[in-house]
Every structure is written in C-alpha cells, then in structure tokens.
Amino acid sequence: MSVLSEELRERILAEFPKYPNKRAVTLPALHIVHDSMRCVSVGAIEEIAELLELHPSEVHDTMTFYNFFKDEKHALGRHRIWVCRSISCALRGGEELLEQLAHRYGVHPGQTTPDGKFTLEFAECLGACEGAPCILVNDECHMNMTEQSTKELIDRI
Amino acid sequence: MPKFEPVLLARINRPNSTSLETYRQDGGYGRLKEILSTDPVEVINVVKDAGLRGRGGAGFPCGVKWTFLPKDHPGPIYLCVNADESEPGTFNNRILMEKDPHQLIEGIMIACHAIRSNNAYLYLRYEYGTSYRVLSAAVKECYAAGLLGKNILGTGFNLDIVLHRGAGAYICGEETGLIESLEGKRAWPRIKPPFPAIEGLFRKPTIVNNVETLCCVTQILRRGGDWFKSIGVPPEAGNLRDPGSYGPKLYCVSGHVNNPCCVELPLGVTARELIEEHAGGVWKGRKAKAVVPGGISMGFLSDKELDTKLDFAGPGKVGCLGLGTAAVVVVDDHTNMVDVLYNCCRFMSHESCGQCTPCREGTNWMTRILERIRTGQGKIEDLNLLTEVAGSMGIIPGTTICGLSDGAAWPVKNAISKFRGDFEEYINSGRSTVTSAQKLMAAH
Numbered sequence: 163m164s165v166l167s168e169e170l171r172e173r174i175l176a177e178f179p180k181y182p183n184k185r186a187v188t189l190p191a192l193h194i195v196h197d198s199m200r201c202v203s204v205g206a207i208e209e210i211a212e213l214l215e216l217h218p219s220e221v222h223d224t225m226t227f228y229n230f231f232k233d234e235k236h237a238l239g240r241h242r243i244w245v246c247r248s249i250s251c252a253l254r255g256g257e258e259l260l261e262q263l264a265h266r267y268g269v270h271p272g273q274t275t276p277d278g279k280f281t282l283e284f285a286e287c288l289g290a291c292e293g294a295p296c297i298l299v300n301d302e303c304h305m306n307m308t309e310q311s312t313k314e315l316i317d318r319i
Numbered sequence: 320m321p322k323f324e325p326v327l328l329a330r331i332n333r334p335n336s337t338s339l340e341t342y343r344q345d346g347g348y349g350r351l352k353e354i355l356s357t358d359p360v361e362v363i364n365v366v367k368d369a370g371l372r373g374r375g376g377a378g379f380p381c382g383v384k385w386t387f388l389p390k391d392h393p394g395p396i397y398l399c400v401n402a403d404e405s406e407p408g409t410f411n412n413r414i415l416m417e418k419d420p421h422q423l424i425e426g427i428m429i430a431c432h433a434i435r436s437n438n439a440y441l442y443l444r445y446e447y448g449t450s451y452r453v454l455s456a457a458v459k460e461c462y463a464a465g466l467l468g469k470n471i472l473g474t475g476f477n478l479d480i481v482l483h484r485g486a487g488a489y490i491c492g493e494e495t496g497l498i499e500s501l502e503g504k505r506a507w508p509r510i511k512p513p514f515p516a517i518e519g520l521f522r523k524p525t526i527v528n529n530v531e532t533l534c535c536v537t538q539i540l541r542r543g544g545d546w547f548k549s550i551g552v553p554p555e556a557g558n559l560r561d562p563g564s565y566g567p568k569l570y571c572v573s574g575h576v577n578n579p580c581c582v583e584l585p586l587g588v589t590a591r592e593l594i595e596e597h598a599g600g601v602w603k604g605r606k607a608k609a610v611v612p613g614g615i616s617m618g619f620l621s622d623k624e625l626d627t628k629l630d631f632a633g634p635g636k637v638g639c640l641g642l643g644t645a646a647v648v649v650v651d652d653h654t655n656m657v658d659v660l661y662n663c664c665r666f667m668s669h670e671s672c673g674q675c676t677p678c679r680e681g682t683n684w685m686t687r688i689l690e691r692i693r694t695g696q697g698k699i700e701d702l703n704l705l706t707e708v709a710g711s712m713g714i715i716p717g718t719t720i721c722g723l724s725d726g727a728a729w730p731v732k733n734a735i736s737k738f739r740g741d742f743e744e745y746i747n748s749g750r751s752t753v754t755s756a757q758k759l760m761a762a763h
Contacts, residue, residue: 175606175736180481182395182521188503193445214503227505228486230445231725244446247760248407249615250660261756263470271760274704286489286666287407288446290581293647301448314663 165205170194174213176259179309184214188224192231201237208211239274241319244298247284259292260284262309267316280316325583326542326567331418336507337453341458342421346541348466351425354540355432355474361485362433366536367545370565374490375401375529376614376643377722380562381536385434387516388524397525398431399501399515400533402450403485406614408646409668411569411581412530416443416450418459419534424480428471428542431478442497445487454482455580481547488555489670493721494527495519496672507674508721531569551586552630564630568645572598575605575651587633591625593647602751605651609738613643615663616726617731638736640729655671656738657745658752661689667727670753677712678724684708685731689759693753696758697746702735 166174170311177190191210195202202225206217211218225231232238245251245260260271263282267275274281290296293305297312304315335341342348354362367382388396390461400423404412415423427439443451458480461467469477488506490496495509498520518524521569528536540545545567554563564586570593573579579601590610594600598747601607610620612629618639620627627633631642668682685708709732712718713725735742 183502185503186501186521189484189500192486194395195485196367224504228488230486230488249611249659250579250668251350252653253574253648253650253659257754257760259481261754261759264759270762285446285487286669287405288634289404289410289413291408291410291571291648294573294579297447298446301445301451303446303449311479 164209164235166201166209167196170198171213172207174210182198185216185220187214188216188221189228192221192225192228196231199237201232201234203234214310223277236272237274238273239278241281242298242300243316244283244285244288246286246288246290246294246296246298248287251294251296254294256295257284257295259307259309259312263312266309280319323567326538327415327422327531327569328418328581328583330422331414336340336418337420338466339359339421339457347421348425350541352464352472352474353714355471359433359435360701362429362540365544366433366539369539369547370563371532371535371539371547372562372631373529374531374535374568374644376406376641378642381528381532384516384528385430385526387514388526389517392435392524392710394435395521395523396436397520397523398427398433398434398436398439399494399497399520399525399527400427400439401492401494401497401527402441402443402446402447403497404530404644405444405487405492405670406616406644406646407663408438408571408573408611408614408648409644410571410573410646411644412579413447413450415530415534416447416756417453417484420454420664421461422534422537423454423462423530424457425482426464426535426537427734428466428478428537430526430528430533430757432476433521435527437477437479437648439478440501440520440698441482442485442501443482444491450481451484456483456618456633462673462717484623488672489666490672490721493723497527498525505512505672507672509722510720516549535566541546545707552628552632552641555632561632563653564632564642568629570629571644571646572649573646575602575607575654576600576649576650577602580626587630588629589628590620590647593629594625594649598649601649601651603651605653605654607649608652608654609650609656609734611646611648611657612639613641614726615648615730617641617643618729619650619656619737621737638733640725655745656734656741657689659694660699660734661686661693663730664689664727667723671723671727675719675724678727681708681712681724682727685727690753692742692746694749695749695750699743701746701747702739703733704743706735714719723745 496506500506551565709728
C-alpha cells in the first residue's frame with residue numbers, strides 16, 4: 163500500500179508545470195507531504211523520489227539539510243509553535259518566553275505535548291523584530307507576546 | 320530637515336492596500352504598457368543612471384548587474400526574487416510584501432522586461448505565511464486582469480511568476496544558495512565565477528534581486544531616475560570607486576528602543592537620528608551601548624559612533640562590514656556584550672551550511688569559546704583566540720565560498736576590538752550569565 167494518498171500525489175503532480183525539471187519540485191513536494199502527515203517518513207521519501215525520478219537518497223539529502231522537515235521518529239503535533247531566540251527577540255525576553263512555555267506545558271524545545279496538540283520549538287529570526295518577542299504558530303506570526311497571551315492563543319487553536 | 324514623505328511605504332496604511340483595484344487607483348501599473356513597449360536596453364539605462372544599488376545587503380548596482388547577462392541569449396533567462404529575508408533584525412521585505420504586493424509585482428514585471436525574462440521565481444522564506452497568502456492572491460488577480468500570462472496588455476510580453484517557499488535556512492538568502500535550493504538541492508552556495516548572470520538557475524542566465532530593490536525599480540520607472548538621484552548621498556568627491564547611495568531606504572529599528580519600527584528615509588540618516596527621532600529613544604531612559612548598523616553580520620557601532628551615516632559607505636568607515644540590510648538593533652548599557660556576541664555566534668553556527676570547513680568549524684568553535692567564557696571558565700587568551708579564528712574565515716581571507724563566514728566573523732572582530740573592556744571584566748570576574756532558558760535549549 164502506498165504511503166502517499168492519491169490526493170497528495172495529485173497535489174505534487176500539479177507542481178510540475180511550474181518548473182523546467184522535476185527535481186525542482188523537491189521542496190514543494192516535501193512541504194505538501196510534511197504539512198499533511200506531520201513528518202516525512204522513509205516510505206514517503208521513496209514515493210516522492212519515484213514521482214520526481216530521483217534516487218531516494220537525493221530527496222533525503224535535500225530534506226535533511228533543512229532542519230524544518232521532521233522524520234517519522236520526530237513527527238510534529240497538530241500545530242507547531244516557534245519562539246524566536248535571535249538578537250532582537252532575545253534582547254526583549256524571547257528566550258525566557260520559550261522557557262516559560264516549556265515549563266507550563268511540560269515539554270522541551272523540539273518536543274510535542276502529550277495530547278499531541280503542538281510541538282514547541284525555538285526559531286532563528288522570524289523577521290518580525292518590531293514586535294519582539296514574536297512567535298510563529300504554524301506559519302502565522304504573532305508579535306509582542308507574553309506567556310499569558312501565548313497561552314490564550316494556544317487555548318484558541 | 321523637512322519631513323521625508325515615504326514612497327515605498329506610502330500605501331501601507333491605506334485600506335485594502337493589497338488589492339489590485341486600490342493599487343490602480345493610486346496610479347499603479349499606470350505606465351506599465353508604455354514601459355513594456357520601451358526597448359529593454361532603455362529600461363536598463365534608466366535604472367543604471369538612477370544609481371540604484373541592491374537593497375539585500377551587498378549594495379551592488381542593480382542596472383549594472385542586469386547588463387552582465389549575455390547578449391542575444393536564446394533563453395530562457397530567469398529572474399529570482401530574493402524574499403528569503405532572514406538577517407537578524409531585518410523585516411522590511413515582509414512589510415512590503417504583506418502591505419503592498421502589487422508594487423513588488425510591478426517591479427518584477429519591469430525587471431523581467433528589461434532582462435528579457437519570461438519566468439520569475441519568487442523565493443519566499445517559509446516563515447512569511449502572511450506574505451505568501453497576500454502575494455498568492457495578488458498574483459492571481461494579475462492573471463485574471465491580463466497583467467500576467469501571455470501577451471500582457473497587448474504588448475506581446477509574456478510573464479509567469481511562481482511563488483516558491485523555502486524551509487527555514489538563512490543561507491538561502493545567498494544568491495547561489497537560493498538557486499541551488501530552488502533546484503531542489505541542499506542550499507550550498509556555488510563557487511563563482513560563473514556568476515548567475517552567465518550560469519544561474521537551471522544553468523541558465525539568471526538575475527537575483529531583492530524585494531526592496533524591485534520595489535525601487537517600480538518607483539524609478541514611475542517617477543524617473545532624477546527623482547531617485549535627488550534623494551540620498553552622492554559619491555564621495557574624488558572617490559571613483561564610490562557609486563553613491565541614492566534613493567530612499569527602509570530602515571528597521573529594533574532591540575532596546577521605545578518604538579521598534581520600520582521607517583523609510585533618504586539613505587544617509589545617522590544611527591542616532593533613527594534611534595532618537597524615529598524609534599522613540601533607548602528604552603527605560605537608558606543609553607545605547609552598541610548598535611548593529613545593518614543586521615548582525617555587519618558588526619557593531621560603539622556609543623561613540625552613533626553619528627555614523629547609514630549609507631553604503633558609512634559603516635565601513637568605522638570598521639563595520641557595511642550597510643548590509645540597514646537593520647539597526649540597539650543594545651542598551653545594562654547589557655553585556657559577551658551575551659550579545661554569544662547570541663550572534665550561536666545564530667551563525669546554527670545557520671552555517673557546513674560546506675566550507677573554516678565556516679562550519681569556525682562558527683562552531685567561536686560559539687563554544689563564548690560558552691566557556693559565559694560559564695566563568697574563560698581566559699584572557701580566549702579573546703586572541705576568538706580574533707584569530709574570526710580572522711581566518713571568510714571571502715576576505717579567501718577561505719570560503721560565500722560571505723556568510725565574513726558576516727559571522729565581523730561581530731566577533733568588532734565586539735572584541737570595540738568592547739574589549741566588557742570581555743576582560745567578564746572573564747576576570749569569573750561569573751556566569753548562562754540563563755536557565757539557554758541551558759534548556761542547549762540540552763536539546
């Protein structure tokens with residue numbers, strides 16, 4: 163049985179006309195699979211490689227360069243919360259915010275809450291330094307965050 | 320000085336600023352048909368004569384870059400829009416994309432016409448989800464209105480724009496790293512030459528331009544090169560190598576200020592003016608100890624260097640690497656430079672792509688030396704060791720392929736030469752300022 167659903171395959175194939183070769187679809191394909199399955203498993207890598215006419219090691223090589231993508235041993239929770247730790251945020255309490263959230267939810271950076279709701283991570287500069295400290299919930303940025311406002315945000319998702 | 324009326328940011332507070340309708344109401348795409356009917360060489364000359372220098376960090380003259388493409392190439396020729404904005408402290412591209420996407424799209428159209436390209440790839444960092452959605456909608460509107468696709472406005476010009484999302488890697492902002500990433504590979508910068516203009520994306524001639532640069536192109540073609548040249552700083556008299564610093568610039572101010580902001584001003588404003596007149600001064604009534612002039616890889620200004628003009632030439636005159644992205648990060652006088660430098664080094668170590676040994680090892684060891692100092696175990700000799708490592712890595716000493724390494728070395732060089740007292744006092748005290756939050760991150 164294949165790892166990738168028909169729908170995911172269709173979405174990957176729909177990327178092909180945008181590029182002059184199939185290899186360029188590597189990142190779009192990884193995003194499509196990762197978003198949906200919360201990780202990219204070895205089986206998924208093999209099937210992406212087949213679609214893109216690459217060796218699985220080529221897809222694996224690209225995937226692991228970007229720390230963004232998780233393998234099946236480190237699958238993400240339903241949401242991903244990144245806390246910025248780079249200079250502008252660190253000067254205004256970003257690292258401490260990460261620590262407060264880690265304590266409140268009982269997870270280390272990189273871990274997922276026991277209920278599978280979210281994975282907590284640190285991020286390098288999120289490009290929202292005018293609202294430091296900032297966090298990213300999936301790919302939505304939230305600025306001027308405190309432990310309390312982040313908790314309220316997490317309650318809503 | 321009279322108040323500067325923003326141009327690049329003129330529309331950001333307008334209701335529905337992202338829609339095609341309001342953009343057109345404000346004169347957007349008004350001259351597009353005429354521009355697309357002009358000889359591309361003339362368009363290049365307008366941009367070249369305006370003196371536009373790239374806004375992404377290197378400051379290379381934009382029109383000159385465009386002339387590096389081979390003449391009469393059968394194509395395809397590609398434009399890559401560098402929207403991988405990741406330099407710590409920098410967020411102006413995000414604002415331009417989120418608030419006025421059509422200004423950027425018009426710039427892409429003009430640039431593609433000028434360089435005879437029918438394919439633009441916009442490489443957008445993944446973290447900019449709002450930018451992605453706003454740009455997707457704007458591109459869709461353009462296709463529906465006949466502004467993208469085949470035979471645009473009846474001029475015979477064809478253009479497709481593809482939005483391509485990155486995956487959280489700083490190195491993709493380096494133009495050949497970006498190209499490799501777009502091709503589906505690890506983002507390892509290429510050895511140059513060949514430069515992308517000769518052999519770039521998919522081995523074809525390619526121009527890589529930053530978002531803000533392309534927004535300037537839109538305004539230059541609308542208002543004229545003379546308008547652009549009436550703003551900013553002309554070349555230094557007698558210095559033939561200085562092309563000047565013309566035009567408006569988006570300065571990002573963050574860190575220990577009362578009102579962190581992105582503000583558009585003529586190139587050449589000083590760090591002090593930015594902090595005091597635009598960012599509400601240093602927070603908590605404190606003084607600035609150090610100021611990053613253009614993203615952390617440019618190094619630091621000391622409190623005595625705050626009157627440095629932030630044009631392309633200014634930061635270099637006081638030992639910084641350059642203007643970079645014009646992202647100004649303010650550090651107050653209650654903060655220790657050992658802790659600030661550690662943050663910078665940790666970032667660079669995390670983001671080094673690992674291809675060149677001096678960078679991979681250098682960024683890692685500089686971080687580890689600072690970790691040792693920060694646990695109270697440092698020795699005064701460590702400062703010379705840090706300086707030695709920093710001096711051995713980068714394009715400038717000739718040991719690496721790309722400039723990430725120079726940008727990793729510069730804050731170390733500047734911090735130790737300009738704030739040596741901070742480091743010596745820290746080491747001699749034997750104290751540690753490692754926080755529990757940092758221990759938590761290091762443990763994982």
